[in-house]
Amino acid sequence: MTERYDYEYLETGCIRVLRLLSVTPKITFQFECVSLDSNPTYQTLSYTWGNPVFTKRIFIRNQFLDITPSLHECLQNLGAYIGTRIWIDALCINQIDDEEKSRQVQAMDRVYRQAAKVVIWLGSPADDSDQALKGAETYGKAAFDAGILNLGPDQLNSWDDVSEDTELGTTKKALLKLMSKAADSEGDDNRVDERFPRLAFAKLTHRSYFTRVWVKQEITLARDTAVLCGTQATTVEHLHALVLFYGMLQPWEIGEWRAGQSTRIPGPFSEQQLMAVNSPWDLLKTATGSDAIGFVLSGRKRYRTKGPDTLYQLLQSSYVRQSRMVLLCKDPRDKIFGMAGIARDMNELGLKVDYKSDVKEVYEATARALLRQGNVDMLRWSRTGEITSPSWVPNWELPVHAGWSEDTGNPLFKATGGKYQPKSKDTDTVTPGSIRLQGVLVDTITDLGSVWRADPDKSFDQSAFTIMVQELFRFLERPRYPEDQQQAILCRIPIGDKELPESSPFFVRATERSEEQFSALISRAMDSDMMAATYSYQTCMGYNYMARPVISEKGFVGLGPSNVQPGDVIVLLFGGSTPFILRPRVDHQGYLVVGETYIHGIMDGEFPYDEESVTMFDLW
Structure with a gap:
């Protein structure tokens, strides 16, 4: 009768690795114990654990271990790695031994740093994921070759003033050409094969893999990577380049459209498609990537460049x-x-x-x-x-x-x-x-004012904003602040004295531009033009969600938490x-x-x- 595998004691400084023997008709492997000091050759697996339901079984000679369906599905797709040493945390660490688990997790940075390659399994093919990874090997590789991973906040902030005869100018020229290709092919039925797979890529970024805590460490420390989804493969560098490229493509297209350089509504949808749905915003969100993937991949870049x-x-x-x-x-x-x-x-x-x-x-x-x-x-x-x-x-x-x-x-x-x-x-x-x-x-x-409850995911609540302004105006009638400065102060408090510049994704302290947007919001009814013209002010107020005006005994005025x-x-x-x-x-x-x-x-x-x-x- 087949017995459950019983883990043996693992010495400090050692790890278990498994050698994959077969994936069909059943998954079989054998364990080996190796010392990290001996610089063993092995690869590691990075994947989504999924729900802790252990309904699948794998075999070690005449013994077995129960595993989750997500890991079982992953192992079934690793036929190319038969005979390879692989370290998999769920299997190579005795998960019910807290003492061993503590020692092994303490050494996981070394495990991933010494691995020859980290194999990243995103899951089975779905939602055109094959097209998404092909996009990483076309648009992502092209953006990587252009030098997009070398761009930092300083380069992006000076983007409009970049000279063509510099290294940054060469990068900018290549990326603009790539963005033009992505934009122009959307409106041309003869260039379908050239299109950037936006919808497929957006769906790929929303996979649960990119929200796993352990992924940050696993990707950050990897010397080399193979990103697998079904039968398609790419690298972390090409995937990261694609994330950054898409992040630049969307605002560039909007800018070109507003400037009259493009007559087509930006994005993968035609005007007819947008008009045919009850909520165009819901449709547009399907082409929007998840923030999580960018945060995970940027950590790898920062680690490799700055430590x-x-x-x-x-x-x-x-x-x-x-x-x-x-x-x-x-x-x-x-x-x-x-x-x-x-x-x-x-x-x-x-x-x-x-x-x-x-x-x-x-x-x-x-x-x-x-x-x-x-x-x-x-x-x-x-x-x-x-x-x-x-x-x-x-x-x-x-x-x-x-x-x-x-x-x-x-x-x-x-x-x-x-x-x-x-x-x-x-x-x-x-x-x-x-x-x-x-x-x-x-x-x-x-004393307190009303709570700013406007949902940051919904349209700006102009009536609630007006109430906040009225309450702050009443508080500012106290003599602490000079009368000739009260209008500027009244403008700055709702946004916490910060502003979102037109040419940068990073906040700065508020300027006269915020005062102009404040004046518009308190004097004009909201429409599409107003929505665009006051975008910075609305965004900054979104950061102050659930704030409320406060005043102190000595007349200090500002914002406090809702409670x-x-x-x-x-x-x-x-x-x-x-x-x-x-x-x-x-x-x-x-x-x-x-x-x-x-x-x-x-x-x-x-x-x-x-x-x-x-x-x-x-x-x-």
């Missing part, structure tokens, strides 16, 4: 989003452990992979280490609409909304003037559930780029974190304080 990020940077880029597309995992502890292998400062933070600790212990230890390291801005991630315990520990199980006062992790303000005060010895005291930070008390909240209450206090915590709102506990023993706040007039270090005004805040 590993800190854990704080990795958590920010993986879980802090304006959209809902964040990385997911079955075990919530893996939100932290899945970043351990690519974070450069795990030892400095004193953090280790330990599956014997529960999720609350893991999250609290991580938050404490990051705050002690000086990452006070991490408290922005606690803005969830309700106060959890401890209030200073982000709940990484849930989507973390992007902060009001940052842009892709880069702060827009310096509320403490960039001055980080040395910590006293008292801050090193460890009380479970509590942490002590230094800062300055600014003032106490006395702020009168009696909450505004504080500056040293090392933080933005002020925070804290709530005194009922027993007066410390504070709860309510969230970040935008308070006009203290965002750039203007608030005066001296050594005597510095105090300790015990956060619970």
Whole structure:
């Protein structure tokens, strides 16, 4: 009778690899134990685990292991890898042994770094995925050859002024030619074979593979890759180039259309197709790629060009989003452990992979280490609409909304003037559930406005915006701010003093352009022209979703989280780029974190304080 396979003890520094023997009529393999110090030759598999339902079976001689249908389907398609050593985490780690699992996960960065190749399995062919991967080998390869992966924010910001006789100019020329080909072929029935498979590629990017936590590490560390979907294959570099190219193609087409250079509505749909549906926006979304794939692939590029990020940077880029597309995992502890292998400062933070600790212990230890390291801005991630315990520990199980006062992790303000005060010895005291930070008390909240509940996925709510403006106008009648500046202040508070430039995807501080858009929104009815003309202002207000106007006892006016209450206090915590709102506990023993706040007039270090005004805040 066939018996279940019983894992033997695995020494530290060793890994199990499996040698695939057959995939039909049944999947058979054998395990080998190898030392990583011996530089063994093997490949690794990166795939979607799927639901933990173990209904399929594979065989090791006269023994068996039960696996998920998703892994079984993947192995059935690896006939080309028969005889090859492959490391597969679900099989090569004893998943029910927490001690072994902790040791092996701690070494996974080495496992992937030493692998000859990472085989990425996106799943079986569906939704024209064959066409999508062919697009990666045509348009993606062409964009890669043109140098699209070498473009960074600085190059994109200066795109309009690029000279043709430079290396960047050569890249720009090649990419514009490729974009013209993609756009022109859409409207030409004789060039169907030249079309960029937009719908197929968009659907491919929405596959669950790209939302897996472990994928970030697996792709980041891979020396070489093979991306498989059904019978088609490409590389991570060509796939990434295609993601970036599509991201450039869409706004370029819209710009050409608005400038009259193109008479055809941009995209894969004709005017007749758009007119024939009840909601054109729903149709257009089918050609829009997922944000998740770009975040995963950009991490690989950054790692290879600039080296590993800190854990704080990795958590920010993986879980802090304006959209809902964040990385997911079955075990919530893996939100932290899945970043351990690519974070450069795990030892400095004193953090280790330990599956014997529960999720609350893991999250609290991580938050404490990051705050002690000086990452006070991490408290922005606690803005969830309700106060959890401890209030200073982000709940990484849930989507973390992007902060009001940052842009892709880069702060827009310096509320403490960039001055980080040395910590006293008292801050090193460890009380479970509590942490002590230094800062300055600014003032106490006395009155509130209405919550800005406009759904960022829907049309701009002009009536709700008008109510917010009226409430802020009433607050600004207090004498704190000069009368001749109140109009400019009234414009800047709803958007948190940030603006989206026309030629850049990155936020800047608000300019007169925002004041013009503000004036239009409060004086004209919304129509399609107004919608386009005030796009920046609307987008910035979308980042302030669930904010509400606040005013303090001394007349400071700004925005606070939806759950702020009168009696909450505004504080500056040293090392933080933005002020925070804290709530005194009922027993007066410390504070709860309510969230970040935008308070006009203290965002750039203007608030005066001296050594005597510095105090300790015990956060619970």
